[in-house]
Amino acid sequence: MKTEISLKSGQPWSRLFQDQKLKHQLLESVLPEYIADRRWFAGKSSTIKHVLFDFILPVVAGKKTYYLVVLEVIFEESFVHHYFLTLGFWTDTDNPPKPRSIIHPIQIQNREGWLVEAIYQTDFLTFLFTQLKSGRSLKMDNGTLVFDRGSLLKKDKSESVTAHLLDVDQSNTSVIFNDKYFLKLFRRLFRDPNPDVEMVHFLTEKNNFKHTPKYAGSISWSRPGTYDLSLGLMQEKLENEGNAWAWMLKRVHRFFEKLHERNENVGHIQDIPLFSPMKISKISNKLVDLVNYDTLKSISLLARRTAEMHIMLSSDTTNTHFNPVYFNSDFAVWLKNRLIYQFDQRYNLLERNIDLLSGRAKAYAEAFMQSKTLIINEILGFDENRLAGRRIRIHGDYHLGQILVRDNDFYILDFEGEPESTIRDRKVKQTPLKDVAGLFRSFHYAVYATIFDPSAGWTMSEEALFEAGEKYWRCLVSVFMHTYLKLAFNNQLSIGYKPEIDYLLKYNLLEKAIYELGYELQGRPEMAVIPLQGIMQLLNIQFKPS
Incomplete structure (x- = not known):
């Protein structure tokens, strides 16, 4: 040197x-x-x-x-x-x-x-795998480095170790071992076990949920009399065709291509009311053909996997970390305080960055700011006394990017929760409809990311694109809800009756859109138009494009 x-x-x-x-x-x-x-x-x-x-x-x-x-x-x-x-x-x-x-x-x-x-360094990675495979913890003067071995790893008879570090920018660090296991080393740590470890262990080790990669092991630092620190989670490595976000974008793009190819009159396409569960067989042939029958069957399957996850998460009535609980005033106060803080932060961020926006995005932003009182009232209007459903542990950051596609099926990943939330907030039991709303927002994002894609070269008017996009989105939502609600009701997943379901979906769609607004303003201000548009639609706020 x-x-x-x-x-x-x-x-x-x-x-x-x-x-x-x-x-x-x-x-x-x-x-x-x-x-x-x-x-x-x-x-x-x-x-x-x-x-x-x-x-x-x-x-x-x-x-x-x-x-x-x-x-x-x-x-x-x-x-x-x-x-x-x-x-x-x-x-x-x-x-x-x-x-x-x-x-x-x-x-x-x-x-x-x-x-x-x-x-x-290969020998260090080999050390980690060997310790996990043996399940041998290391006792030290002030605590224990715990290597917990799951049932999947107990069955492994291999003697050699190959390790491949995924040298890409991520919020954690990932290593593939023997092309069979995926180790996630957590970089930012919390004063409590990581929810990803807890949820994957509960779903796959205790309950054999088959649509999350199986728990193989975990690494933690345990000290008597204080909190444990989760350092890593190992799961089975699933071969896959990519995530559901890329899968969805292709299908949305094809929908708009069909509209152009056929010079379709958007006004003649069936318009399904939002949150109206509907069998595919009840949807008009034209809309099914435009959206694609196989796409709708896949959305129904995704609804099934989501419901199965929630049913499993509500199944243990004795484990205080997972047992279902009722809505109460403590939860309502927590929720409103959290959302008002989040809204104020987004409002101030938008105020400081509004000159970065133009056209429709700026018009939406101005309407959003003028509607401050309306939005605050909507947030504070949450009334737990109207709700009969239960709260459970949920995914918490559920969107298409957290779902893998494999063999025409879906596998759910990454249970760490919203990155902005504290570790305790991520573990608060909430309505499973929050996850459903997160997925609906992700569908909506895919629609408008396609509409606003400058490389697409759409020749339809913006008004027609928006109308078609909304009809596509509501079609997906209706098919998803039909399957999800049927499974939920048949398996005693307590989510309330239809008015409660609609209210919670709308409330959580608003929460998610406000959350997304901050993410976009800080990283991709040109995309802030998408969550702003979602907020406008949910609250029926009128605006005038500049």
Whole structure:
């Protein structure tokens, strides 16, 4: 190495963190700079004030020592995050490590090398898999590194280990082992078990739900008298044809292509009222042909898988983490406070960024802002006394991107919940109709992403495109609801009667659209038109395009 190395220690690597000067250097600049540049760092819009070591766990893989490190990141805005790193020492200067793995050049005693993320080193990954497969936990002075082995991994008789790190930008880090298992290492940690671990374990290990990849194992840090930290989740790897978002976009695009090819009069297409359950056989032949019969059958199957998930999640009446509960005033207060905070944040964000919008998006934004009182009243109008259904643990961030397509069937992924929510909020029991509403918003997104796609070259008027898109969307919703409600009622999934169902769907569609608005304004302001349009439609807000 020819560059000057500023990070040096006289301690051997196995006692690195006894060097207080080096620890100070790591915390002051090296590690804050490294994590701030990672895709999984969730504090990019905030300012780091301090970084501390929450804990440092040395583990030995073969003859090498690695460190599992949790950083406590304190922000100027007075909140705290925790992040998980794996540290290794790369000394082969003739064969430098991958650039993405490098944290900083370092000199340990007289050896030069790099401080790297250990997940890029094969022997460290082999260590993780071997520990999971054996189910052997590691007891340490202040706790236990728990490697929980699921029934799937207990049946594995393989002796060799191959590991492939998915070196792509994600909110977590993923590794494929033996082309059979998928390990997700959580990067941002929470002061409670991760809901992804809890939900996958409950659905597939305890209840044999077949439409989520099976639980294979998990890694956690357990200490007596305090919370457990989930570090990783391993599941079976499912071969698949991609996610349902890409699957849906192709079908929406084909619908609009048919309209153009046939010069279809949109006004003559059947218009199904929103939230009206309907069998495919009751829909007009023209609409079925335009939407495609196989697409509608697939939507019905997706409704079945969604209902089966919710029925399973409501099945345990003794486990307090999963037993169904009634709506009550505590939940109503929590919900309204959360949504008002979210709405205020979106309103202020929109106010600051409205000049980034133009045309229809700006007109929608202005109408949204003028309707502030109406929207607040809609949020605060939630009345738990009108609701007879039950609340259960739900997916919480359910959309087409969280669903895999395989052999003309669907498999549900990623139960971590909404990224913006606290870990406790993600575990609050809610109506399963919130998941249904999330999926309906995802259908809606696919429709309008296709309409607003500049490369599509649609020649129909915008008014005709919107009318056709709404008829397509309501057709999907009606077919989905027919299958979902039939299964729910036949299996005693308590979601209330039809007026309650319609109310909760509308309320949760509004909540989801407001949530989406913040996401788009912060990352893709040109797409803010889609959630804004959804809000306009739900509340029948009139607007005048500029």
